[in-house]
Amino acid sequence: MALTEKPVTTFLDELASNAPAPGGGSVAAISGALGAALVSMVCNLTLGKKGYEAVQGDIEALVARSEALRAELQGLLEEDVKAYTAYSQTAKMPKDTDEQKAARTEAMQAALKNATMVPMHIAEAAVKVMDLCMPAAEKGNKWAVSDAGVAVLMAEAALRAAALNVLINLGTIKDQAFVEEKRAYLDGLLAGKGVMRDEIYDYVVSKL
Amino acid sequence: MALTEKPVTTFLDELASNAPAPGGGSVAAISGALGAALVSMVCNLTLGKKGYEAVQGDIEALVARSEALRAELQGLLEEDVKAYTAYSQTAKMPKDTDEQKAARTEAMQAALKNATMVPMHIAEAAVKVMDLCMPAAEKGNKWAVSDAGVAVLMAEAALRAAALNVLINLGTIKDQAFVEEKRAYLDGLLAGKGVMRDEIYDYVVSKL
Numbered sequence: 001m002a003l004t005e006k007p008v009t010t011f012l013d014e015l016a017s018n019a020p021a022p023g024g025g026s027v028a029a030i031s032g033a034l035g036a037a038l039v040s041m042v043c044n045l046t047l048g049k050k051g052y053e054a055v056q057g058d059i060e061a062l063v064a065r066s067e068a069l070r071a072e073l074q075g076l077l078e079e080d081v082k083a084y085t086a087y088s089q090t091a092k093m094p095k096d097t098d099e100q101k102a103a104r105t106e107a108m109q110a111a112l113k114n115a116t117m118v119p120m121h122i123a124e125a126a127v128k129v130m131d132l133c134m135p136a137a138e139k140g141n142k143w144a145v146s147d148a149g150v151a152v153l154m155a156e157a158a159l160r161a162a163a164l165n166v167l168i169n170l171g172t173i174k175d176q177a178f179v180e181e182k183r184a185y186l187d188g189l190l191a192g193k194g195v196m197r198d199e200i201y202d203y204v205v206s207k208l
Numbered sequence: 209m210a211l212t213e214k215p216v217t218t219f220l221d222e223l224a225s226n227a228p229a230p231g232g233g234s235v236a237a238i239s240g241a242l243g244a245a246l247v248s249m250v251c252n253l254t255l256g257k258k259g260y261e262a263v264q265g266d267i268e269a270l271v272a273r274s275e276a277l278r279a280e281l282q283g284l285l286e287e288d289v290k291a292y293t294a295y296s297q298t299a300k301m302p303k304d305t306d307e308q309k310a311a312r313t314e315a316m317q318a319a320l321k322n323a324t325m326v327p328m329h330i331a332e333a334a335v336k337v338m339d340l341c342m343p344a345a346e347k348g349n350k351w352a353v354s355d356a357g358v359a360v361l362m363a364e365a366a367l368r369a370a371a372l373n374v375l376i377n378l379g380t381i382k383d384q385a386f387v388e389e390k391r392a393y394l395d396g397l398l399a400g401k402g403v404m405r406d407e408i409y410d411y412v413v414s415k416l
Contacts, residue, residue: 008212008219009282012241016248016278023249024358027242031362033220034235040224041231070224074217146372150232154239157365160409164354167416201368208375 003081004074020088021081025119025165029077032126032158036070038151039063039132042140055139062132062139069129073158076122080165083118087111112173116182119165123189126158130193133200142207149204156197163190211289212282228296229289233327233373237285240334240366244278246359247271247340250348263347270340270347277337281366284330288373291326295319320381324390327373331397334366338401341408350415357412364405371398 003011003022011030015022043063046052052059090111093104130152137148166186170179211219211230219238223230251271254260260267298319301312338360345356374394378387 004216004220006215008214008216008238011216012212012245012278012282015242016245016252016275018249018252018255023352024246024355027246027358027362030216030242031239031365034223034238037220037224038232038235041226044224044226047226067224070220074220144231146376147232149372150235150369153365153369154235157239157361160361161358164357164409164412164416167413168354171416201372204372205375208372208379 002078004077021084022077023084024161025080025084025122026077028119028122028126028158028161028165029073029080031154031161032122032129033070033073033077035126035129035133035151035153035155035158036066036073038147038154039066039129039136040070042136042144042148042151045141045144046139049141052139052141058135058139062135066129066132066136069125069132072125073122073129076118076125080118080122083111083115087115109174112169113175113178116166116169116173119162119169120182120186123159123162123166123186126155126162127189127193129155130159130196130200134203137200137204137207145204145207149201152197152200156193159190159193210286212285229292230285231292232369233288233292233330234285236327236330236334236366236369236373237281237288239362239369240330240337241278241281241285243334243337243341243359243361243363243366244274244281246355246362247274247337247344248278250344250352250356250359253349253352254347257349260347260349266343266347270343274337274340274344277333277340280333281330281337284326284333288326288330291319291323295323317382320377321383321386324374324377324381327370327377328390328394331367331370331374331394334363334370335397335401337363338367338404338408342411345408345412345415353412353415357409360405360408364401367398367401 040063043059046059090107094100095104133148133152137145163186170182173179248271251267254267298315302308303312341356341360345353348356371394378390381387
């Protein structure tokens with residue numbers, strides 16, 4: 001059964017257990033999906049509402065983006081578990097001969113690179129969710145402005161959580177060119193996002 | 209059906225919809241529960257593990273606290289929806305006579321105070337989850353240190369999200385003594401927690 005088809009309590013029980021998956025990567029994806037869903041909620045509470053006639057087009061565009069990102073993040077939650085499982089399989093490959101050892105190491109390194117890119121994609125999607133939060137707060141239903149604030153908190157937590165999962169994987173990858181490139185790209189995704197979170201949070205508080 | 213018994217996708221679909229609940233308050237509770245579950249996971253990956261003999265007692269105490277907080281936060285998720293529903297009912301009370309208007313206003317104000325205290329309890333529980341994250345990062349299985357980092361991100365997002373929900377309710381409460389008291393108490397809960405998040409995050413990154 002797909003993780004997202006399980007009841008919330010079952011997901012939390014499996015997360016809390018000593019099973020290796022789901023783990024922090026899955027939580028990063030679900031946090032981003034919660035942020036995207038809240039942007040959608042703000043939009044859906046604004047569409048067709050009196051007093052918001054002038055922003056209907058903007059809100060329609062926003063909700064199309066937030067719903068696409070929510071679907072993407074829900075998919076990445078499943079992919080994160082698959083990537084971890086695939087890596088675990090390579091670790092079980094035989095290592096009796098030098099040839100087997102070399103093949104195992106190569107397969108493990110390839111699986112780790114794949115397992116690194118899943119949280120990187122979660123980080124990219126989380127940044128895109130963050131970009132929707134200020135427009136949702138400024139243009140959306142004023143009674144839902146706190147939900148736009150919660151959205152940016154969840155999206156930024158998703159970004160940072162995904163970053164930790166990228167970094168823990170990079171620490172085990174031997175291809176230094178790959179490591180340097182991905183670390184620099186990740187730094188770019190993270191840059192300024194803490195400040196952005198605080199700015200949107202402060203804007204929302206000023207409206208409460 | 210209790211919200212937490214619904215599949216993750218259904219919860220996200222209902223969150224994204226224009227239904228008034230679940231909303232940001234429910235997300236605050238679930239974010240805190242995700243943080244608590246991750247602390248539990250770090251502990252469960254440490255219990256009985258070779259090399260961690262000296263910390264077994266500490267870890268057992270940690271997981272007892274994280275599991276109690278997870279149960280509390282899952283309960284608060286349901287209570288948040290109930291408090292919102294109860295408030296919505298008071299708004300539908302008749303207001304044809306002055307007596308009815310006064311009774312309706314009084315009932316609405318009482319329901320709003322109750323609806324304010326649910327996210328306040330979420331904020332309190334989130335702070336308690338944050339307090340478990342550094343011990344989990346320092347004493348827990350070193351292969352799960354990134355999960356302790358994700359835990360603090362989720363717990364601090366839960367705290368801030370709960371704060372926004374306290375503040376939006378306080379804005380509609382007429383009892384100024386209540387408003388001032390609760391605002392001051394909330395400020396105390398929030399104080400220093402952004403710095404605490406950064407310190408734990410930076411510690412985790414230093415271990416990756």
